[in-house]
Amino acid sequence: MIKEKNWNFIRGLDLGMVLAVVLLLGASLLILSTASINVMASDPYHYVKTQVVWIATGIVLAVIVAFTDYENYKKIGIWIYAFNIFLLLLVFAFGSEAKGAQRWIPITSTQSIQPSEFAKVLLIVTFASFLNEREGKLNNVKDFILPLLFVLPPTLLIFLQPDLGTAMVFGAIFIGMMFVAGANPIKFGAVIVGCIGAAIGAVALHLATNLPGPLKFLEGLPLPLKDYQINRFIAFLDPAKDTSGDGYHVIQSVWAIGSGGIWGKGYQQGTQAQYNFLPEHHTDFIFSVVGEEFGFIGTSILLFIFCILLLRMVTVATKSRDRYGVLIVSGVVAMIVFHVFINVGMASGIMPVTGIPLPFITSGGSSMWANMLAVGLVLSVSRRGERRMF
Numbered sequence: 001m002i003k004e005k006n007w008n009f010i011r012g013l014d015l016g017m018v019l020a021v022v023l024l025l026g027a028s029l030l031i032l033s034t035a036s037i038n039v040m041a042s043d044p045y046h047y048v049k050t051q052v053v054w055i056a057t058g059i060v061l062a063v064i065v066a067f068t069d070y071e072n073y074k075k076i077g078i079w080i081y082a083f084n085i086f087l088l089l090l091v092f093a094f095g096s097e098a099k100g101a102q103r104w105i106p107i108t109s110t111q112s113i114q115p116s117e118f119a120k121v122l123l124i125v126t127f128a129s130f131l132n133e134r135e136g137k138l139n140n141v142k143d144f145i146l147p148l149l150f151v152l153p154p155t156l157l158i159f160l161q162p163d164l165g166t167a168m169v170f171g172a173i174f175i176g177m178m179f180v181a182g183a184n185p186i187k188f189g190a191v192i193v194g195c196i197g198a199a200i201g202a203v204a205l206h207l208a209t210n211l212p213g214p215l216k217f218l219e220g221l222p223l224p225l226k227d228y229q230i231n232r233f234i235a236f237l238d239p240a241k242d243t244s245g246d247g248y249h250v251i252q253s254v255w256a257i258g259s260g261g262i263w264g265k266g267y268q269q270g271t272q273a274q275y276n277f278l279p280e281h282h283t284d285f286i287f288s289v290v291g292e293e294f295g296f297i298g299t300s301i302l303l304f305i306f307c308i309l310l311l312r313m314v315t316v317a318t319k320s321r322d323r324y325g326v327l328i329v330s331g332v333v334a335m336i337v338f339h340v341f342i343n344v345g346m347a348s349g350i351m352p353v354t355g356i357p358l359p360f361i362t363s364g365g366s367s368m369w370a371n372m373l374a375v376g377l378v379l380s381v382s383r384r385g386e387r388r389m390f
Helices: 002-010 015-035 046-066 071-075 077-094 115-132 141-159 164-181 185-207 213-218 227-237 246-259 286-318 323-348 365-389
Strands: 096-098 101-106
Touching: 015 046, 015 286, 015 365, 046 365, 071 077, 071 115, 077 101, 077 115, 077 141, 101 115, 115 141, 115 164, 115 323, 115 365, 141 164, 141 185, 164 185, 164 323, 185 227, 246 286, 246 323, 286 323, 286 365, 323 365
Parallel strands: none
Antiparallel strands: 096 101
16 A cells, blocks of 8 residues: 555656756756855855755745646636736836846845746746647747737846846747747748847847948947847957956856866866856856866766756657647746757857856756746646556
8 A cells, every 4th residue: 555655656757857857956066066165255155055945945846836737727827927927027116136137026135036037937837828729820920929929028027127038038938839839830930030130130230330321320220238238249249359248257168168178177176166267157157167177078967967857858748648738848848948058058158148047057046946846847747647548
């Protein structure tokens, strides 16, 4: 009887996925123990200790969500969407400002939450329900308008904080889930390519200085972006032009990764991180610490674990009992893929600096909780998908 109960408790859980998450959480503590040791001199392991708290509470959240039938979220989708909007509006009313952005809501004198992190998971749940009702209705360009209008309000609220990086994550979730939902790949792909091209063209015109006479009026085209966001694009194109800001960050990050070689300099032996030449090395540029101290081998192992996690999630999607479950998992996969791609690309100098954290690794409570909630959603789909087989 006891054995049967134990089996029922774990039956349907994708153990490969669970193992990958556990390895990433363990890697987070190991990497933070070296990346943050010199950040707070009075308490060298402060960020490790707080990360332990975020991980422990995050596991509790993941377990609760995993053992709740995800179908329940579809029934109250409209209320979840409304709560998501309300949460993002609270930022403008009660949010605290830091580094030129108003993204956090204080909960104690020392701790705050970032609603935009949770907004990503709430969007996945509600957008999956929305797309589930539109099966076979995504064949033409005009069919893409309603899904876009569904995603636009929370995306704009995040963009206005301003938080361009998270707004881009919303875009990635939207694109990934639309393709999985059956959007015409040629027409939808053409729309996406056109939008990306238009965005790049707008930035180019904003930066243009020597256009021909007839086009002179387009120089300095105004953009709804802050100066620091424009500077990040400039630093991405030519880091040497900005040796004191984001360009400096990128240069130091690339040096850190390159200096690690094959095996790395060794645990707590990196110079860029340990001597604080590399800014934000426990948050935005934590991947650079992996490259410097653990080398190509360490970064490869970390990325391999991410690949295993994503492959197991895709497997869960293929076994889902319904389309709603597939869409939820696809949203989570799109979110994690985009986060990893942008964060690693940013640290390597092949993507602009956007402040997007590395999932499960970067120090931060809101990010950890959001990622663990997403894991719980996928495990919920896994448990109920497998039940069809018994």
